[in-house]
Amino acid sequence: MGKSLSETVRLSLKDIRGWLEKETGSTFTPVHSKAQKLLDDMRKNLESLSEASKMLLDNSAKEIEKRNMRVYGRARALNKIARLFVDRVHGIEVPEQANFNTLDDFVQRTGKAFAVTEMDVANWFPRISPFFILDRRKFLAVFEKSKSSLDSFQNFLSKDYIKTKMLEDTFRLIDDVAACKQEAATLESKKARIESDKASIEREIAQTQQKMADLRNKGGMSQLHQTTTEIDALSAEVKHSLQQLQKPFIKLLSLATHGGGSGLTPEELNKLNQYIENPFEAFATETLGTPILNEVLKKLQRSISDGKLKLKPEKVRKAEQTIDSIVNKDSLASLQEKCRDAMMRKTQLSSSAEIEATREDLFKLQEYVEHLGRKKGITETEQETVQKKIDDNLKTISTDKSEIEKNISGFLGKRVHLD
Numbered sequence: 001m002g003k004s005l006s007e008t009v010r011l012s013l014k015d016i017r018g019w020l021e022k023e024t025g026s027t028f029t030p031v032h033s034k035a036q037k038l039l040d041d042m043r044k045n046l047e048s049l050s051e052a053s054k055m056l057l058d059n060s061a062k063e064i065e066k067r068n069m070r071v072y073g074r075a076r077a078l079n080k081i082a083r084l085f086v087d088r089v090h091g092i093e094v095p096e097q098a099n100f101n102t103l104d105d106f107v108q109r110t111g112k113a114f115a116v117t118e119m120d121v122a123n124w125f126p127r128i129s130p131f132f133i134l135d136r137r138k139f140l141a142v143f144e145k146s147k148s149s150l151d152s153f154q155n156f157l158s159k160d161y162i163k164t165k166m167l168e169d170t171f172r173l174i175d176d177v178a179a180c181k182q183e184a185a186t187l188e189s190k191k192a193r194i195e196s197d198k199a200s201i202e203r204e205i206a207q208t209q210q211k212m213a214d215l216r217n218k219g220g221m222s223q224l225h226q227t228t229t230e231i232d233a234l235s236a237e238v239k240h241s242l243q244q245l246q247k248p249f250i251k252l253l254s255l256a257t258h259g260g261g262s263g264l265t266p267e268e269l270n271k272l273n274q275y276i277e278n279p280f281e282a283f284a285t286e287t288l289g290t291p292i293l294n295e296v297l298k299k300l301q302r303s304i305s306d307g308k309l310k311l312k313p314e315k316v317r318k319a320e321q322t323i324d325s326i327v328n329k330d331s332l333a334s335l336q337e338k339c340r341d342a343m344m345r346k347t348q349l350s351s352s353a354e355i356e357a358t359r360e361d362l363f364k365l366q367e368y369v370e371h372l373g374r375k376k377g378i379t380e381t382e383q384e385t386v387q388k389k390i391d392d393n394l395k396t397i398s399t400d401k402s403e404i405e406k407n408i409s410g411f412l413g414k415r416v417h418l419d
Contacts, residue, residue: 007415010417045142045145045149049089052143057079060079074132093106100161114150187389208368220349220354220355227346231339234338238279253276263303288340
């Protein structure tokens with residue numbers, strides 16, 4: 001038996017088939033040769049059975065044509081059953097390659113076909129008597145020989161060939177591992193290509209985003225950005241300056257809306273609502289000196305004095321201080337000039353031909369970045385799919401290699417390690 005089980009034979013996948021064939025040739029080759037011989041015998045017997053069935057079909061057809069009423073009914077019956085025999089035999093496919101699984105399947109299918117044929121013979125041949133006796137005997141002789149051949153084949157499979165099934169499965173596993181190895185190499189190449197494509201897309205995204213950044217940081221676009229930043233800061237300052245008036249403004253708006261006698265004109269009511277929703281815009285679009293705001297504040301002061309607005313004393317105190325500061329001390333004059341100037345500059349910059357052209361360029365670049373993002377997403381999905389296939393492939397190779405090593409140990413009593 002060669003090396004003992006305690007020693008391990010290390011073999012590469014390239015060498016394992018040749019080594020195993022050499023180790024098992026004396027066992028496997030005779031069994032496989034006999035299997036091939038029995039399969040050839042079955043093929044010949046099935047051909048003979050097909051010819052015998054065709055003989056019944058042809059001879060019964062000739063009698064039908066003669067219209068001999070004594071024979072006519074039996075001839076039609078035989079013709080019908082013979083056609084079934086012909087179709088049934090033609091439906092039995094003989095495997096080209098002999099291995100246990102294909103041969104066992106062939107024997108099972110042939111056995112079922114023969115069992116049905118045997119039932120047909122038992123049911124129909126007595127009804128055809130006494131006619132076609134020679135034809136029926138010829139058919140039965142061929143049929144019995146075919147059944148005997150099938151019985152020998154089945155006995156061989158169950159007693160002799162079954163012993164080498166593990167070896168045959170091992171050769172199949174070797175081929176499977178080789179195919180998986182080849183597929184793994186293909187998948188790795190595909191993975192490398194996908195990773196290269198992804199890196200190229202990411203570079204293109206970065207380059208396009210840099211172009212967008214360059215456009216935003218030059219000329220009028222840079223000025224517009226600076227002005228927008230300035231407006232954000234001024235907006236926060238306006239909101240802070242008017243924060244003590246927000247609650248009273250809301251109360252005054254509610255009073256005016258419900259007809260409580262606020263005294264506000266429609267223009268003042270509209271401006272009040274604007275001061276609540278967007279203080280900066282309301283403030284920046286006011287005429288210098290904020291005349292509408294001043295009138296609203298005076299009427300707010302009157303409503304507070306008349307007790308029409310339900311406010312806490314502390315809220316009233318802070319609101320009155322802010323009203324006095326704005327109306328009597330013109331505390332927001334400088335801030336309003338800054339807001340009006342910033343808004344005017346933003347409006348002028350936003351409507352310039354340069355900005356419009358830059359925005360169009362930015363829009364196109366943004367669309368392209370989004371296109372590249374979708375393309376990258378598709379590539380990443382493909383990358384995940386290929387990686388999963390690689391992982392599954394490696395798992396299959398590992399499992400099959402372990403099974404090969406186990407089978408060889410069980411069949412030859414030798415410990416083998418596949419590199």
